[in-house]
Amino acid sequence: MKSKIPFLTRLRYFSVENESVVDRLTGHLLRLRASNGDQIDIDLSSKDEAKIRRRAKLIWDIREGYVSSRTLKREDRERLKSASTGVTLRGPATxxxxxxxxxxxxxxxxxxxxxxxxxxxxxxxxxxxxxxxxxxxxxxxxxxxxxxxxxxxxxxxxxxxxxxxxxxxxxxxxxxxxxxxxxxxxxxxxxxxxxxxxxxxxxxxxxxxxxxxxxxxxxxxxxxxxxxxxxxxxxxxxxxxxxxxxxxxxxxxxxxxxxxxxxxxxxxxxxxxxxxxxxxxxVPPLTTDHLVQFAEKEVLKRGLSNEIVEDILRLLSAYPDQHPLRNLRTVTKHLNDIEALCKMPILV
Missing domain, CATH: 3.40.50.300 (P-loop containing nucleotide triphosphate hydrolases)
Structure with a gap:
């Protein structure tokens, strides 16, 4: 089951990589004033322009405080942008x-x-x-x-x-x-x-x-x-x-x-x-029965002969109880060696 959840808890990602913040703020102010009147051509005063520049600087300063875009690699910024919409949770649903x-x-x-x-x-x-x-x-x-x-x-x-x-x-x-x-x-x-x-x-x-x-x-x-x-x-x-x-x-x-x-x-x-x-x-050390059960399942999975299980048992009996080599790694290595030999081409 998949479910979207927030992942970025503090980052504010502004999608203005290739656009000027000043241009966007200017356009927003023009549209706002146009919606409040019948004027088609609207001129912004020097006071308006100064306010826009101050607001643009504030936005960039805030953004720099959340993520150092100058030092992050482009691929890192792209991943953050993708994750800003959330991530999924996987696993059983019932x-x-x-x-x-x-x-x-x-x-x-x-x-x-x-x-x-x-x-x-x-x-x-x-x-x-x-x-x-x-x-x-x-x-x-x-x-x-x-x-x-x-x-x-x-x-x-x-x-x-x-x-x-x-x-x-x-x-x-x-x-x-x-x-x-x-x-x-x-x-x-x-x-x-x-x-x-x-x-x-x-x-x-x-x-x-x-x-x-x-x-x-x-x-x-x-x-x-x-x-x-x-x-x-x-x-x-x-x-x-x-x-x-x-x-x-x-x-x-x-x-x-x-x-x-x-x-x-x-x-x-x-x-x-x-x-x-x-x-x-x-978890206690593995018993011989555990190792044999593991070998039986691996032999079946790999399509090997059942006689190999007896070979594994003889191998394990060479080590005393509690020996560090009586483990899954030893059994797996032995099975890998046997499987490699079985797949080796016969030279005529």
Whole structure:
């Protein structure tokens, strides 16, 4: 279901890129005076012209205060102009559709049930209260690597037909990827969530912040600090998210419809202010049964022989319980290798 909602909360976009504000104000005054009398030719006095110039300057000053059009790229201005009419919300339109999504996630990833059940109930409650599209509380998934935390978010996006993205904090420790950067930084850039909303026109994407426990603070050459941890505070707080200041676009957006999933191996490294803004769900390590069930479904999906499942089982038995390699990544890599061999041409 799609529904239009406001996205720009402070920006006033004046569509006067190629027209003079003075000319428009002059034309407006002439039409106004013509409608109040029978005169065809109306001459404006020097006093009128001075007033028009003052009003034009005021309009430009206000506009500059809302968006720095001289420094924004043309494509950025065009995206803001498009978003000024609002963005859409995507996701299930009925509780039955929510139930189908929840059932699919439970079936595909039964070990993630502690998470999927809460998200399923959130989406149901959102629709029951008159909400539109997919919406759930910010959720931190804590568990060992390779249990499918990021995969869950991507599948949720596919099933709900909502855009989804993953930001790996271990590869990008600074906060630029999430909140964007100011013009004082060497290479300014918008945050990926805002950029995705402006590009897709969808206001409730699913954003995954992977391995948030590895986030650190980065300092620029002029002493400015940035961190994913600090940047997320305003985005996860419902009140501040409704009128969130974007450092790149220098205006405010309604980010309260964004769905956040954070993943971590440990949560005790996160500041209390961040943990208090999220629901924390722990997921235990995968059992052999879970890994075999995953392998069976993947073998069927890829059209491979059922005998490969026995091969996977022998592979897993080589690792003791709780070994870090007993995870979905190991199973997926093995299946990828076998699939590549099966597709390899036979040399005669």
């Amino acid at each position: 509780e039955h559709e929510v139930d189908l999504i929840g059932a699919a996630l439970h079936d595909e990833m039964p070990w993630m049930r502690p998470v999927t059940e809460k998200i399923w109930l959130d989406m149901r409650s959102h629709l029951q209260s008159g909400g539109v599209g997919v919406k759930f509380s910010p959720t931190l998934i804590v568990g060992p690597p390779g249990i499918g935390k990021s995969h869950l978010a991507r599948r949720l996006g596919e099933l709900s037909k909502s855009p989804s993205m993953a930001i790996d904090v271990s590869a990008t420790t600074e906060g630029f990827s999430v909140v964007g950067s100011q013009r004082t930084w060497g290479s300014s850039t918008p945050g990926r969530p805002v950029q995705a909303i402006l590009e897709t026109g969808v206001g409730n994407p699913i954003v995954v912040i992977d391995e948030i426990c590895k986030a650190r603070i980065v300092t620029s050459s002029n002493g400015a600090n940035t961190s994913v941890l600090h940047g997320l505070l305003g985005l996860l707080e419902p009140v501040s998210a409704r009128n969130w200041d974007c450092p790149y676009h220098q205006t405010s957006f309604d980010m309260s419809h964004v769905n956040w999933i954070l993943t971590a191996n440990l949560n005790d490294r996160l500041p209390d202010a961040l943990r208090s803004r999220m629901r924390i769900v722990s």
